[in-house]
Amino acid sequence: MKSIKTWILVGFASLLLVACGQGGGGAGSKKSKTLDNTKKAGFVKCGVSQGLPGFSNADASGNWSGIDVDVCRAVAAAVLGDADKVKYTPLSAKERFTALTSGEIDVLARNTTWTLSRDADIGLTFVGVNFYDGQGFMVRKNSGINSVNDFKDGISACTNTGTTTELNMRDFFNSKNIKYEPIAFEKADEVVQAYDAGRCDTYTTDKSGLAAQRTKMSNPDEHKVLPETISKEPLGPVVRQGDSVWEDIVRWSLNTMIEAEEYGVNSSNASSLKDSDNPAIKRLVGSEGELGAAFGLDNDWSLRIIEQVGNYGESYKKHIADTGILPNRGPNELWTKGGILYVPPAR
């Protein structure tokens, strides 16, 4: 009898404990929990795509590369001192935001379009733009379709589900008053397969994506991307809302890469520029100012990014231009050279 009483009491006590224990959980303190956790774990948890050449793509031995991957590497170089200390999580379009808000990853660098509703509504914060893109259409060269004005009622269009692409597609066809058949797949590879087999007449997604996926087709030369761009797609890294220090680290890791290109600092000359006459360059390579202290990092954080990852121009050339995806930088050129890449000064 005594034991039953004891058990009941223990039971109630533990219920109370569980109920009280609630209050503590969650983030929201002034210090960066994400930064602390990252340092403790020894790697940056980064969400990437399931394979998009040029942006985030794994080779046969599982090494990730691409300009999105370089954002993760830059953060790892800044925070942990080693650009290779990144744990990549390949995510579908559908999974990506949940993975970020639930804490499975800390940075999402997965060609994600910055929109108002995503930024404001679902607990995310976009920290910048690492690729200015726009949605386009791919068709077969022999189709005789040379412009979106050649589309007629009954055309079938393949795309990815859960993307802004799906919504833009509707806006576009509605504005042109064209009846179309939308076919939305979960994985990019399945879209490519279906389009390649002739299930749909056109494949629509971000133009960079079209260029990259074209390389995966059974015969890339049979396909072309139409000249029109039907939407603005600023793609950039995303972090969880509520950790402003971490948000700043990711934002300025990206900005550093772009600013380094602007001042001609690259992976090979960075350390030799410590005694440069230009104070802006000196701040970039860490020989002047105490910029890292603002988010709890040492003063060489930006130098490490430039040395280990390179500046934005190097990254673009290596992953996008030299791979033949988009040799022309277009809007992704620096503002000083006719593009729209413009970042606030690092000072």
Place this chain on the structure above:
Amino acid sequence: MIFKKFNIENKKARDLIPQVVTILALLSVIIYFATNAQINMGNRGISFGFGFLNQEASFDITFSMIEYDGSHSYGRAFLVGLLNTILVSAIGIFFATIAGVIVGVSRLSDNYLIAKVAEWYVEIFRNIPLILQIFFWYFAALRALPLPENGISFNDISFLTIKGWYVPKFIWTNFNIFLLSIIAAFIAIYFINSYATKQREQFGKQLPTAIISLSTLILVPLITFLFFGVSLTFEYPVLKQLSPTVFTFEGGVSIIPELIALALALSMYTATFIAENVRAGILGVSKGQKEAAASIGLTKNQILKLVVMPQALRIIIPPTTNQYLNLTKNSSLAAAIAYPDIVLVFAGTALMQTGRAIEIISITMLTYLTLSISISIFMNWYNKKMAIKEK
């Protein structure tokens, strides 16, 4: 002391305490997870609510049984997905049952070839993961179909192409009258059958009920065509050129390849399990039953209908109910091949566009639960009907 009542010798208390403790523990776990989710969502600035169901969905869906376009609400998109799930499940259950019965009976055939073919069918399709079968039918088998301009034509009224199976569309006038006549025919058949049963039981007279029922079902609706202004015309699919090399079909009804592949894979797979149930059911009826029936002069058909099947069904129905439930749940693999079921449309696109993971996943889970429970209630009712009625 309050604990004095909870004497160990008091059976009521002894029974009650573990139950109360269990319920409290369960409740606290639920409350723990709910508050935990609430706190974390609050911290991350995520709101909770179902208001989004009334917002404009602004995405289109390939295939819908009700009127839908992007200007409708997320709630409507949910309904589209749900109906598509029900459609593919119903088609799957229908064909799985037919194929399952045929294969199950074939396995018991005296013909060596038929029995072996059926056995191989079961062993192959039962042992390959369903998702691979779905991919096979969609990416390998259906991809082999020609483009619309070379579509496989059935008498020029129906065309099978890689973009879908185009069939004529039925255009009815006075469809309501036609529908009423079918209902009337079924009511008539019910009375005919109960009259025939009475005749048999009272006078031992056998009426050819099967033929009478069938002809009623055909004749009564036919009369509406002749006298009540019901008519049926067809709209045939016509090849349409969109550009020098791009063609499609216009008019008629398009059965999308995603639906065909999914229904095919689901029914081929589930049929193997149903076939085994059927075989078990038939083998479960003892040989003596058939011999006894034969010895009182029943014909082969009567033996099957009156003696074997009623007993076999009792063995077949409960495990087959499980297979129907499995098929319905397996239909959620649709997302892999872009068939717009509830998982792709609602738990996929809608979830992505709104970001309301908890709300949408709960709704989707509840929906599957409701579907499964409805199927099980129906099958339990049918099972009870078939069970031995002790007099």
